[in-house]
Amino acid sequence: MAALVLPAGLLxxxxxxxxxxxxxxxxxxxxxxxxxMVEATSAANYLRAVADPYYRQVLVTTLLVASGSTLLALLLxxxxxxxxxxxxxRWKSFATVVVMFPLLVGxxxxxxxxxxxxxxxxxxxxxxxxxxxxxxxxxxxxxTGAVVAGIVAVVLPYMILTLAAVIxxxxxxAEEAAANLGARPMTVFRRVVLPLAxxxxxxxxxLVFVLCMNTYASAVLLGGPQxxxxxxxxxxxFVRGNNWPxxxxxxxxLLGITLTLTVVGSAALGRRYRRGKLEEAA
Amino acid sequence: xxxxxxxxxxxxAALASAAAGLPGLARAQGRQVVVGTWGGDYGELLxxxxxxPLIAPxxxxxxxxxxxxxxxxxxxxxxxxxxxxxxxxxxxxxxxMHMMAQQNALDTLDMGRLSRSGSIVAGLRKPYAIPHIYxxxxxxxxxxxxxxxxxxxxxxxxxxxxxxxxxxxxxxxxNTFAAAVAGGGSFSxxxxxxxxxxxxxxxxxxxxxSNEALAAALKGEEVWMAPMWLARGFMWQKAxxxxxxVVPSEAAYAIVFEAAVPRNSRNKDQAYAYLDAMxxxxxxxxxxxxxxxxxxxxxxxxPPEIAxxxxxxxxxxxxxxxxxxxxxxxxxxxxxxFWNKQFKA
Numbered sequence: 001m002a003a004l005v006l007p008a009g010l011l012x013x014x015x016x017x018x019x020x021x022x023x024x025x026x027x028x029x030x031x032x033x034x035x036x037m038v039e040a041t042s043a044a045n046y047l048r049a050v051a052d053p054y055y056r057q058v059l060v061t062t063l064l065v066a067s068g069s070t071l072l073a074l075l076l077x078x079x080x081x082x083x084x085x086x087x088x089x090r091w092k093s094f095a096t097v098v099v100m101f102p103l104l105v106g107x108x109x110x111x112x113x114x115x116x117x118x119x120x121x122x123x124x125x126x127x128x129x130x131x132x133x134x135x136x137x138x139x140x141x142x143x144t145g146a147v148v149a150g151i152v153a154v155v156l157p158y159m160i161l162t163l164a165a166v167i168x169x170x171x172x173x174a175e176e177a178a179a180n181l182g183a184r185p186m187t188v189f190r191r192v193v194l195p196l197a198x199x200x201x202x203x204x205x206x207l208v209f210v211l212c213m214n215t216y217a218s219a220v221l222l223g224g225p226q227x228x229x230x231x232x233x234x235x236x237x238f239v240r241g242n243n244w245p246x247x248x249x250x251x252x253x254l255l256g257i258t259l260t261l262t263v264v265g266s267a268a269l270g271r272r273y274r275r276g277k278l279e280e281a282a
Numbered sequence: 283x284x285x286x287x288x289x290x291x292x293x294x295a296a297l298a299s300a301a302a303g304l305p306g307l308a309r310a311q312g313r314q315v316v317v318g319t320w321g322g323d324y325g326e327l328l329x330x331x332x333x334x335p336l337i338a339p340x341x342x343x344x345x346x347x348x349x350x351x352x353x354x355x356x357x358x359x360x361x362x363x364x365x366x367x368x369x370x371x372x373x374x375x376x377x378x379m380h381m382m383a384q385q386n387a388l389d390t391l392d393m394g395r396l397s398r399s400g401s402i403v404a405g406l407r408k409p410y411a412i413p414h415i416y417x418x419x420x421x422x423x424x425x426x427x428x429x430x431x432x433x434x435x436x437x438x439x440x441x442x443x444x445x446x447x448x449x450x451x452x453x454x455x456x457n458t459f460a461a462a463v464a465g466g467g468s469f470s471x472x473x474x475x476x477x478x479x480x481x482x483x484x485x486x487x488x489x490x491x492s493n494e495a496l497a498a499a500l501k502g503e504e505v506w507m508a509p510m511w512l513a514r515g516f517m518w519q520k521a522x523x524x525x526x527x528v529v530p531s532e533a534a535y536a537i538v539f540e541a542a543v544p545r546n547s548r549n550k551d552q553a554y555a556y557l558d559a560m561x562x563x564x565x566x567x568x569x570x571x572x573x574x575x576x577x578x579x580x581x582x583x584x585p586p587e588i589a590x591x592x593x594x595x596x597x598x599x600x601x602x603x604x605x606x607x608x609x610x611x612x613x614x615x616x617x618x619x620f621w622n623k624q625f626k627a
Contacts, residue, residue, distance in 0.1 A: 031615075033611055033612050033613075033614060033615060034384065034611060034612070035385075036359065036385070054622075054623040054627065057627075119498075120499075120502060120504055121498070121502045220491065221491070224489075224490075224491055225451035225489045225490065225491045225626060226489060226626045226627075228622075236618075236622070239352045239353075240352070240618055241614075241615055241618050242355075242614075243615065
């Protein structure tokens with residue numbers, strides 16, 4: 001059976017682990033403006049990233065935007081996922097395709113659409129100006145709100161589809177039984193549906209959180225030049241600064257934090273789910 | 283194991299075609315030149331004005347390796363140690379090209395092999411590259427809004443223009459230069475830019491993510507002034523954006539786009555033929571006409587209408603200086619860090 005993992009495993013180790021090991025080695029080197037990279041075994045890049053208030057701020061922004069977007073995607077996605085999962089009509093597969101629709105358009109193309117919509121000369125401002133509602137264009141673009149909106153639009157399908165798969169596996173009878181025993185809809189949701197859907201909430205949130213932490217296109221295009229998240233900061237170091245060692249160190253810090261938070265987060269939710277099951281059994 | 287008749291035939295045909303193709307491949311290899319260039323207008327103009335009319339008739343096939351400058355630099359650096367490189371001609375800006383020359387990635391050119399080397403404008407000659415086109419850093423302004431034409435970069439700090447000065451984020455280095463010379467700095471001292479940029483920040487200067495975004499802001503009259511390449515200003519004017527330019531009194535900063543031969547190029551003869559063609563007057567005129575860049579040879583003539591819009595006066599020409607490459611090589615990280623962490627933060 002273990003052999004089944006082999007093809008995928010080989011591919012991953014060749015195309016993912018090997019470059020990552022190389023990148024880790026680079027992160028221990030030192031930068032020199034004239035020689036680009038000097039061989040070394042030093043933690044200087046990591047220390048600099050942690051000590052520099054600028055990069056701490058970039059990290060905080062990244063964490064806030066990622067967790068905010070994940071929460072928003074969960075709040076918006078749960079009702080839609082529930083509706084999709086409980087749908088009986090023959091339009092169900094069509095509805096699923098509609099949910100996936102945003103994924104059919106590339107990230108950059110979608111962001112370009114947002115630019116046309118939210119820009120100072122964009123559709124919304126043009127309409128409001130034309131109607132005389134506002135005198136000067138509203139600053140809809142190049143702020144945190146625009147980035148979060150852009151990210152949520154990208155990640156929502158992942159959240160909805162993950163949640164819907166889990167909600168579908170919750171027997172409808174469980175909800176009916178609760179209702180028969182006098183539970184109101186909110187109570188059914190809180191005491192029955194939500195606890196049983198926790199594995200889906202965990203899986204969807206982890207998936208979405210990881211995507212949000214690594215946001216590049218939305219942050220650059222909708223956040224504008226003053227807005228910084230980690231992925232654009234890494235790119236900046238590699239491409240504009242020619243500082244590969246520091247860029248590599250930033251990349252590993254981002255990886256480490258994302259990994260830690262996802263592991264801790266899913267473990268916590270998992271414990272809660274198991275405890276719920278035990279209480280149910282008892 | 284059994285061989286089906288069909289399988290045997292197919293394999294035979296494949297072998298035969300491979301064998302027939304091999305000498306052809308070897309021949310093509312000998313008459314090819316791989317040009318590392320930008321895509322877009324630049325790559326297209328190379329194709330139309332150099333590859334097809336000047337290189338193809340010599341029996342040389344041009345393959346464009348299209349990428350932005352940074353990936354191309356990275357490739358040149360990564361291939362430095364290799365015996366056989368993948369590029370025969372590399373196009374880069376003068377500052378980037380200097381960096382590559384410092385990293386020992388480029389050949390010293392044998393000017394005797396270039397029939398056109400005698401026509402190169404004296405101030406633009408380098409041992410490791412030929413100049414292809416050039417332009418100057420100017421201050422663009424909207425004449426409808428900025429009614430007193432500015433004279434210097436220092437005019438950007440006029441409180442009258444609060445919130446009306448725009449920068450392109452990708453030009454952080456030249457933007458910092460403009461602030462430096464406005465504050466009494468020079469090509470070799472960007473130090474005064476720090477206070478000047480922070481002052482401009484409190485005057486609500488705007489930063490746009492790309493040249494195109496800045497163009498849109500100039501067009502929508504969100505901002506009225508911006509430091510920019512004269513050639514870009516020319517293209518934007520052609521696109522109907524209301525703009526004039528001035529070569530600021532503090533300094534005239536030149537940008538030169540150059541072409542060079544990597545040390546490990548496999549087709550050096552063809553590479554030299556290509557560089558020679560880039561210096562031909564007709565090719566030079568075409569780039570001026572479409573993109574507004576100035577010819578780097580003394581014998582290329584411009585249509586008078588274009589010349590009026592993109593040329594510099596003799597006095598401006600005389601003041602034109604290339605950046606201090608060694609200074610930039612050392613200061614580059616600090617300039618970028620200050621721009622990102624202090625000015626934009």
